[in-house]
Every structure is written in structure tokens, then in C-alpha cells.
Amino acid sequence: MFLINCPYCGERDQSEFSCGGEAHIVRPKQPTELSDDQWAEYLFMRKNIKGVQLERWNHAHGCRKWFNMVRDTSNDKIHAVYKMGEKPPVE
Amino acid sequence: MKNKYSIFSLIKNAFSQHENWKQAWGDPEPKKEYEAIIIGGGGHGLATAYYLAKKHNMRNIAVLEKSWIGGGNTGRNTTIIRSNYLWDASAGLYDHALKIWENLSQELNYNIMFSQRGVMNLAHNLQDVRDLKRRTHANRLNGIDAVWLNTDQVKEFCPIINTSPDIRYPVLGGTLQRRAGTARHDAVAWGYARGANEMGVDIIQNCEVKGIKRIGDQVEGVETSKGFIKTKKIGVVAAGHSSVIANMAGLKLPLESKPLQALVSEPVKPIIDTVVMSNAVHAYVSQSDKGELVIGAGTDAYVSYTQRGSHDVVEGTLKAILELYPIFSRMKMLRQWGGIVDICPDASPIISKTNIKGLYFNCGWGTGGFKATPGSGDLFAHTIANDEPHKLNAAFNLNRFVSGDLVDEHGAAAVAH
Numbered sequence: 487m488f489l490i491n492c493p494y495c496g497e498r499d500q501s502e503f504s505c506g507g508e509a510h511i512v513r514p515k516q517p518t519e520l521s522d523d524q525w526a527e528y529l530f531m532r533k534n535i536k537g538v539q540l541e542r543w544n545h546a547h548g549c550r551k552w553f554n555m556v557r558d559t560s561n562d563k564i565h566a567v568y569k570m571g572e573k574p575p576v577e
Numbered sequence: 578m579k580n581k582y583s584i585f586s587l588i589k590n591a592f593s594q595h596e597n598w599k600q601a602w603g604d605p606e607p608k609k610e611y612e613a614i615i616i617g618g619g620g621h622g623l624a625t626a627y628y629l630a631k632k633h634n635m636r637n638i639a640v641l642e643k644s645w646i647g648g649g650n651t652g653r654n655t656t657i658i659r660s661n662y663l664w665d666a667s668a669g670l671y672d673h674a675l676k677i678w679e680n681l682s683q684e685l686n687y688n689i690m691f692s693q694r695g696v697m698n699l700a701h702n703l704q705d706v707r708d709l710k711r712r713t714h715a716n717r718l719n720g721i722d723a724v725w726l727n728t729d730q731v732k733e734f735c736p737i738i739n740t741s742p743d744i745r746y747p748v749l750g751g752t753l754q755r756r757a758g759t760a761r762h763d764a765v766a767w768g769y770a771r772g773a774n775e776m777g778v779d780i781i782q783n784c785e786v787k788g789i790k791r792i793g794d795q796v797e798g799v800e801t802s803k804g805f806i807k808t809k810k811i812g813v814v815a816a817g818h819s820s821v822i823a824n825m826a827g828l829k830l831p832l833e834s835k836p837l838q839a840l841v842s843e844p845v846k847p848i849i850d851t852v853v854m855s856n857a858v859h860a861y862v863s864q865s866d867k868g869e870l871v872i873g874a875g876t877d878a879y880v881s882y883t884q885r886g887s888h889d890v891v892e893g894t895l896k897a898i899l900e901l902y903p904i905f906s907r908m909k910m911l912r913q914w915g916g917i918v919d920i921c922p923d924a925s926p927i928i929s930k931t932n933i934k935g936l937y938f939n940c941g942w943g944t945g946g947f948k949a950t951p952g953s954g955d956l957f958a959h960t961i962a963n964d965e966p967h968k969l970n971a972a973f974n975l976n977r978f979v980s981g982d983l984v985d986e987h988g989a990a991a992v993a994h
Contacts, residue, residue, distance in 0.1 A: 487877075487887035501889045505879035507833070526979040530831035530922050534820035536882045559834075560882050 488562050493569050494549045506542035508532050509554045510574070536560050540574050582686055601767065602774035607781050607803050611639045613810035613961060614799060616786050616822060618642025619651040620762070621939055621946065622814035623769035623780070624954020625961070630776035632955070633962035638778055640770075641801060643785035647766030650816050653884075653916035654947040655839050655873040657852050657863065659696040659757035661723050663712050666972035666984045667925060668719040673969050674952025675756060681951055687768030689760045690866065694851045696757035697726070697734060699901075701746035701857040709752045716754070726751050735853055737904050744900050746858050759852060759863055765950055789826040789936070796826070796935040812937045812961050817882065817917025819940035826936055831922055831978045835876040836915035837944050838886035842908045844868030858897035869911065872898060876918065876944060886915035918944050923977075925984040928957050928970040937961050938975065 491497050514520050514528055533539070539559050544552050556565040556574060566575045580586075580599050590598055613629060615622045618640045629635040640646075658678055660671035682689050700706045709725070716723035731751045732740045740748045770780055781803070788800035789811065798807040813822045817834040844867050854861035861873045874894040877887050891913060899906055921927060921941035926949070928939050939957040942949065956970040966974060972984055 487885075487889065500887065507880075522979045522981075526831075527829075530978040531829040532820075532831065532833055533824075533829065534832050534834055534880060534919075535824075536818070536821050536834075539880065541880070559880050562881055562883050562885075 488564065490543065490555070490564065491567050492545045492548060492551075493553050493567055494551050495545060498545070498548060502545060502547040503543050504546040506544055506552065509540040509542045538565065582688075601771040602780050605779045605781065607639060607641075607779065607784065607801070607806050610798075610807040611779075612637040612808070613812065614638065614806060614808045615640045615812045615814060616799070617649075617814035617816065618646035618766075618770075618780060618782065619649050619814065619816060620647065620765045620769065620950040621651075621816075621942075621953045621957070622812075623647075623766055623773055624950055625812055625814060625939065625957045626778045626780075626954075627769045627773040627776075628955045628958035629962060630773055630778050633958060635962060636777040639806070640773070640778060640780050641784045641786055641799070641806075642780070642782045643802075645782050646770055646780060647763055650916040650918065650946065651762055651766045651950075653839065653914055654762060655861070655863065655871050656759045656762045656947060657696060657757070657854075657861070657873075658691075658760055658948040659754050659852075660721055660948070661696070661698070661712065661716050661752065661754045661757065662986060663715050664984055664986060665719060667986055668716065668721055669969050670926075670952060670956070670973065671949055672719070672721050673956070674949045677951035677955065678760065679756075681760075681765075681768070685768035685772050687764060687771060689764040689768055691758065691760040693756055693758040694863075695734075695753055695755045696852040696854060697731065697751050697753045699731065699738075699751040699853065699855040699857075700749045701855065702749065705857055706749050709750070713752050722754055722756050724753050724755075726753055735849065735851055737849060737902055738853065739901055739903055746897075746900070748901075757852070761866075762947060769954070786822060786825070789822070791826065791933060791936075794932070794934050796933060808935075810935045810937070810961055812939065812957060814939045814957070816940065816942065816946070817919050819919050819938060823938070826931075826933060828931060828933065828936075830927070830938070830940065830975075832919040832941055833880050834882060834917050834919050835879065836881050836883060836886040837876045837918045838874040838890055838913060838915045840872050840874065840891060840910050840913040841865070841869040842872070842905075843911050845870075845908070848904070853901075855897065855901065858901070860894055860897035860901060862898060862902070870905065870908065876920070882917050884915045884917055886913075918942070918946075920944070923983040924986045926953070926973055927975055928953065928960060928973045929966065929975040930960065930964065931975060
């Protein structure tokens with residue numbers, strides 16, 4: 487449980503948000519040409535990092551906008567929040 | 578067994594104030610090389626080592642545990658055992674485990690306090706009723722005991738449940754598996770550790786795996802906090818940390834690790850003599866032999882390795898508990914904790930070979946692994962020893978995420994997991 491600084495609404499309780507999982511997984515451009523292995527990779531395989539992870543969040547009980555977050559999953563500390571379409575901050 | 582436990586050994590040791598009991602398992606330094614190494618000294622890992630030694634005669638093996646044995650999810654779960662799963666593959670897997678549970682205390686010569694007090698699953702809406710009735714039929718076709726109870730029968734079986742039609746999610750009935758129940762979780766880890774150690778298995782605690790060495794497609798050993806150990810076979814049973822180990826070997830798994838919480842109340846006199854689970858309102862409760870109510874809450878909906886969990890999850894569970902059991906309204910909760918569970922997209926486990934030779938994974942048990950401990954160990958040992966899955970775990974291979982042949986137990990597994 488933690489506070490999230492929504493880029494549109496400011497700091498709110500985490501229970502207002504829902505997590506959309508690992509960020510920057512690119513939707514296949516040519517779905518018909520994908521092999522089963524590539525589909526499995528896209529749909530199911532996850533880095534599931536213990537440490538700093540890039541992930542998508544949605545302010546479900548607020549502005550309902552999506553954004554990205556840099557969070558350390560080993561201690562739930564949030565390092566940065568950035569908007570959709572922006573590159574992750576380099577640190 | 579060298580040190581067989583019995584009523585006589587108990588009496589004998591009583592005369593020396595119980596000060597002369599022998600150590601149940603040793604504390605060795607790792608050898609340079611083993612035939613196989615199990616990473617993870619929880620119930621599943623220790624059971625795997627036990628069955629490797631017992632059934633497959635692999636005695637030169639070690640279990641590596643980064644802290645103390647049974648200190649992860651084995652010591653953090655709500656100890657519920659049942660096998661009333663919907664799909665055939667799951668029914669086969671979990672009932673295999675349940676059959677081993679039924680004789681495990683005798684087999685291990687260690688009292689695991691297995692108690693077949695029954696598990697009841699409640700239905701709160703019409704869809705629940707249809708799903709649970711369907712599951713009852715599926716269970717019986719698979720030879721698993723299951724009965725449907727109407728609201729009055731639910732009340733009769735567990736009188737403290739509020740079956741008033743006026744509550745927000747009224748009880749419309751439920752299913753009961755009488756062979757299901759609970760066991761003492763620490764004793765399971767300790768019993769397997771003692772049994773495995775007796776057959777020559779090295780149990781090495783405070784030994785963290787830092788890397789996996791491979792040459793080409795074959796594993797060669799593990800880098801640990803106690804140095805390099807050579808081996809040709811590695812069985813990974815690291816629960817929430819499976820992805821961390823997989824990353825060391827350059828593998829990706831279809832897992833997400835999330836904190837799952839549980840809590841216990843102050844101890845009270847016996848009030849609930851079964852296990853009651855409710856999927857729709859997500860509340861399940863039983864009572865330990867010490868008298869504490871053992872309550873399972875949900876997972877946080879994001880990846881985290883913090884072993885804590887959020888307060889709102891506990892709050893949601895307790896709200897549901899209080900509506901179903903108004904008698905608990907003034908009880909105080911004593912302790913709360915979290916364990917990191919590795920969840921598969923289809924909510925079924927992985928007991929499988931990988932495309933790296935000698936590297937095996939037993940993971941993805943998500944929120945319901947404890948009940949499978951003996952079966953999981955037995956089948957994983959078979960998979961490691963023969964380099965082929967047993968027919969009971971063939972469906973639980975890693976390749977199902979490529980082939981699409983999933984064992985989708987989401988919602989079908991009698992409780993949300």
C-alpha cells in the first residue's frame with residue numbers, strides 16, 4: 487500500500503488505482519505472421535522483476551487515465567511517474 | 578528410522594525433561610558436487626528431495642534454502658487442503674496429493690496433524706450455484722467426494738454462519754468435500770526435512786543461490802553465497818522468487834509475483850470445526866488447534882516482493898467475514914502477514930522441464946500451493962529423475978503457454994485464484 491502521484495490528479499491512495507502490469511510490451515504489428523512462440527512471449531511471458539520495474543497504472547477511481555510508473559518491487563518505492571507515450575526516465 | 582518417534586520415545590525423553598532429543602536433521606556445509614540440487618527449502622522443495630531419495634534412489638542431493646526451511650510460503654499459508662477442482666488435469670493432480678496426505682503422518686513418522694474436518698464452499702448468487710453444482714458433478718465423475726448442500730444444510734453443518742436472506746450476499750447453498758481439511762504447515766516441512774535427511778539428503782540453510790552456470794544448453798552448477806556447487810540437475814522450487822532464478826538462467830516465465838495475505842485472531846474456544854470458503858465475497862476461515870481464527874485474504878493486484886500486503890485487502894476480507902459471521906464482530910486480530918505467490922495466467926502450476934537440459938521448474942502454484950505439497954514433490958521428483966513428466970503432471974508443462982492448451986482454473990478452482 488502506497489501513495490501514487492497521478493500525473494493528472496496529484497497524490498492519491500494506491501487503492502484508487504489499478505495496475506496494468508509490465509509496461510512497454512509492444513502489440514505485434516503483424517499479428518497474422520506471429521509464430522506460437524512469439525504469441526506466448528507477447529501474451530504470457532513477463533520479466534516479473536524483483537527490483538526496479540516499469541509498469542502501467544490506471545487511475546480507475548479518479549481521472550481514469552493511464553500512465554507509466556517506475557517502481558522498486560522489492561520495497562514498493564516509486565522512483566518516477568511518466569505519461570503514456572513518453573520514454574522512461576534514465577537513471 | 579534411526580530415531581523413530583513413538584509413545585515410548587516420548588515417555589523415555591520425559592524422564593530427562595525432553596533435553597536429550599536428537600537433532601532431527603543436520604546442518605552440513607555444501608559438498609563440491611551433487612547429483613541434483615533443489616533450490617528452495619519449503620514444503621514442495623523438501624518433499625521433492627524426500628521422494629527423489631525414497632522412490633528414485635538419488636541420495637547424493639542437496640536442498641539449498643536462502644533463509645531457514647519452511648520460512649517462506651510454507652509458514653505463511655492458511656493450511657487448507659482440498660482437491661475439489663473442476664478440470665480433470667487439476668483433479669488428478671490435487672487428489673493425488675490428498676491421497677498422500679491421508680497417510681503422511683505414518684509415512685514420515687512425524688505428526689503433521691492432518692485433520693479431515695471438511696471444506697465447505699459457499700454460493701452467494703445464481704451463477705455461483707450453477708458453477709458449484711457443475712463442479713460437484715465433475716468432482717464425482719473424477720472419483721472425488723463432493724456434495725451439494727442447500728442453505729439449511731449449510732446452517733446445520735456450520736451453525737454460526739448467517740444464512741439470513743437479508744444480507745448483501747445471502748448464502749444460497751454450498752458444496753462440501755469431507756475428505757478435505759487442514760494440516761500443521763511447519764510440521765510438513767520439518768517432517769519431510771527429517772525424512773530426507775535420514776536418507777542422506779543435505780539440507781543447507783542460509784545458502785542463497787546467486788547464479789546458474791550453464792555450458793551451452795546444459796546446466797553445470799549453481800553459484801551460491803557458500804561458493805560454487807557443481808551439478809547436472811537443478812530443480813527450482815522457489816515460489817514467488819521463481820522468476821528471479823529463471824532470470825539467472827536466461828529464461829522468462831509466465832509468472833507474476835504478488836503478496837497474498839493472511840491473518841489470525843486472538844485464540845478462543847472451539848467455535849468453527851470445519852473450513853468455510855467463499856469465492857464471491859472472498860472470505861475464508863478456519864480455526865487452528867490453538868484456537869485462533871485463521872483467515873485468508875486476497876492478493877494485491879500488482880507485482881511486489883515485499884511480504885507485506887495492503888490494508889484495504891484485509892479490510893475487504895474482514896467486512897465479508899463479519900457479515901457472514903456476526904458472532905466474530907468483537908474479536909481482535911492478532912497477527913497479519915504476507916507471502917509472495919507466483920501466479921500463472923491460467924491459475925494452474927508449472928511442474929516441467931525447460932529447454933535448458935537439467936533445469937526443471939516447479940512453480941506457479943499461486944495462492945493455493947500448500948494443499949499440493951506431497952503430490953507436487955512426488956511428481957516433480959519423478960520429472961527430475963526420469964527427465965520426463967509423470968502422466969499426472971504432463972498437462973502442467975511450460976509449453977502449454979505456447980500450444981494454448983491451458984488448464985484454466987480461474988474461478989473454477991472453488992476460490993478465486
